[in-house]
Amino acid sequence: MLAWRRLHVTAGTASRLLTSPRVIQQPWMCGQGCQSLSTSKSNQNDFFKDLEFQFESLRKKAADALPSSNWNPHVMNPDMPPGQADIVIVGGGVVGWSIAYWLKAKEGNRGGVKVLVVEKDPRYLQASTVLSAGGIRQQFSLRENIYLSLVSADFMRNINEHLGVLNEDPVDLQFNHSGYLFLANENVAHIMEENIKTQRQAGAKVSLLSPMQLQEKFPWISTKDVALASYGLENEGWFDAWTLLNAFRRKAISMGAIQCFGEVTGFKYAVSRKMIADEESMEYKRIKNVNVQMPNSREYQSVKCAVVVNAAGASSGKLVGMMDCGLDSTSSETPFPVEPRKRYIYVVHCPNGPGLDCPFLVDYSGIYFRREGLGGNYITGSSPAGDEEPDTTNLEVDHHFFEDRIWPHLAHRVPAFENLKVTSAWAGFYDYNTFDQNAILGNHPVVNNMYIATGFSGHGLQHSPAVGRAMAELILDGNFQTLDLSALSYKRILTQEPMLERNIV
Amino acid sequence: MATALLPLRRGWKQASHLFFARQTWNSSPVRPPSLPKRLLIFLAQHFHDVQELLIWTSKFKSSQLRKKNAYYGYTQRYYGDVIASAYYVLSLKGGFRYAGQSEWFHTDKRGKFNWDFLNHKDLPLEEVDMSHTIINHIGLDNLVGQPFLRTLSVRGCSEVDDWFLARLHEFQDTLEELDISHCPRITIGGLAALRNLKKLRHLDVSSLPRIANPGLVIILLEEMLPHCQIAANGYDHSLTQEG
Secondary structure, three states: OHHHHHHHHHHHHHHHHHHHHHHHHOHHHOOOOOOOOOOOOOHHHHHHHHHHHHHHHHHHHHHHHOOOOOOOOOOOOOOOOOOEEEEEEEOOOHHHHHHHHHHHHOOOOOOOOOEEEEEOOOOOOOOOOOOOOOEEOOOOOOHHHHHHHHHHHHHHHOHHHHHOOOOOOOOOOOOEOOOEEEEEOOOOHHHHHHHHHHHHHHOOOEEEEOHHHHHHHOOOOOOOOOOEEEEEOOOOEEOOHHHHHHHHHHHHHHOOOEEEEOEEEEEEEEEEEEEEEOOEEEEEEEEEEEEEEOOOOOOEEEEEEEEEEEOOHHHHHHHHHOOOOOOOOOOOOOOOOEEEEEEEEEEEEOOOOOOOOOOEEEOOOOEEEEEEOOOOEEEEEEOOOOOOOOOOOOOOOOHHHHHHHHHHHHHHHOHHHHOOEEEEEEEEEEEEEOOOOOOEEEEOOOEOOEEEEEOOOOOHHHHHHHHHHHHHHHHHHOOOOOOOOHHHOOHHHHOOOOOOOOOOO | OOOOOOEOOHHHHHHHHHHHOOOOOOOOOOOOOOHHHHHHHHHHHHEHHHHHHHHHHHHHHHHHHHHHOOOOHHHHHHHOHHHHHHHHHHHOOOEEEEOOOOOEEEEOOOOOEOHHHHHOOOOOEEEEEOOOOOOOOOOHHHHOOOOOOOEEEOOOOOOOEHHHHHHHHHHOOOOOEEEOOOOOEOOHHHHHHHHHOOOOOEEEOOOOOOOOOHHHHHHHHHHHOOOOEEEOOOOOOOOOOOO
């Protein structure tokens, strides 16, 4: 130990001695007419530089030889995931990190479950979480969706109790409690009335407004063709998705979850054939290893795991495709019904638009808009009609979509929006459930140890805290404990019974 | 704790710099903490025991807050809504006034109050003053049953945040005066929730430290609540920018 310290001291003095010879390098300092004509570096300096380098490497070798160093003869990529993990969550968006946080919160003892979260994009450029409009509402027609939103709002109300890390800044979601306003024309007003009953029974605070009340409350709206409006009074609004994602990530990592940036390129699985009825058998798969490939590299790590959670959002279908499972040996294959769908969001500026009381307005024509900040900016978008889905290979924005599909309805609903200017736009993917546009939560029917938490079709962010807890209960306790979400399991896709959301949009 | 403090394993220490690092996920300015706090932070970074102790202390504090603000169901069952709300207000060291009476019932600094308020069982509460108390959004459960509440003051309450303001919609038909000045947790998102209070005539939003541009916010509030007089003192509206 003393010998090493002496080495350190001599190296230090040597390096201090070496600073003075550097003046020789500058040729113009040695008087007029004296030019350095050599094109190679001075040999004298090389010797001293070499000496310094030798001292440095000697010091490093000595430190590595000591028993407390972590020198390993195998030089490995430090960003590789571990060789083994209990639960591998594929997808580092808000749903994936929420599941990781809840798994760590429920594990019971420190280090109980080893959780690895794999995310393919370290910059989150195409992740749906950060590209979303960030709204949360309870105005659904399906009871499970209302409960998920209520629980998530409750989580966000007490977010610092859940996600506060010791000695770190508290989480500030910048939650705007402005509520959602849904407008219905005569054709769909009855659906809205039925939905309100379900919402009130489930505990959501919503109120119905007639056109006259609507005009009185929001004088900037034009109530032409509006028969009924439903307005959320509490727990509705919008917030910052990136803050929520990072809060989950920070807390989960502080509790011991492991983050890895890499892409899942395949699985190693075991197949077993079981008899399910007389003379009928079925192949069941069990994942043994997950192959995670490092970004921009051909290196990959095969992570041995017990459970895989598919929270990959828009790429969930691709992930299940790697398992190559036909779901039914007798009848035709039902493909995994989640695919990416591109949606545009436009930022517009309107000087005379609605003020601080502007809610998240959703019109029956499919358009929506909400206030963004205090400077007269608004965020607007729309769902395209059924057969005009935009191309999902890139995230390019189509500005004609705004002019043709959004602006006329905007100006019709809010006359002040006739003169506005589009300042910015972006596109993001929905993990769209082509079957019934609602989440799929639960086990995969054929792959025994893959859990699915995807297919949210635009509602992933607002349901993420509640979904995380439900999935952690499913994985660690075997069953849903607090919220019964068995209606959202994969079973409905096999039996072809859609749980449709009867919302007016 | 008589045994040696449990030192952290190396692996955890390496991970700890991830979340004890100062500038990662929030952009708020960092003030240097005092010496005892720095000592505690140093110990918490190196020993599991100290870290757990600090986590337990903060959990205990938040559970105490929750308990103090819990629903006074027992009182409500035996004495009725009004007495339960009145008892809650007095327990939290606030004050109130019954409708039709000019006398205020207050709790003094030592927590003592006059039990005469039990005599007026049938009168509803009209004005409630909860300034500088620990009321939060859970505590509003106790006040929600008051159909005639006209004035509410939560001046200087450290636990009143945006979610508290969002719950005030339950008083939308009757609340006429609201004082939320000096509350350190209220932001612009919560002020947007005040749009439901149609009957509001006086609103005091002075000295809210987390409002970034107070001049603009006051103008927007005045547009949102046209019949309301808004008092907003304690802001520096000067044009020079510092820092």
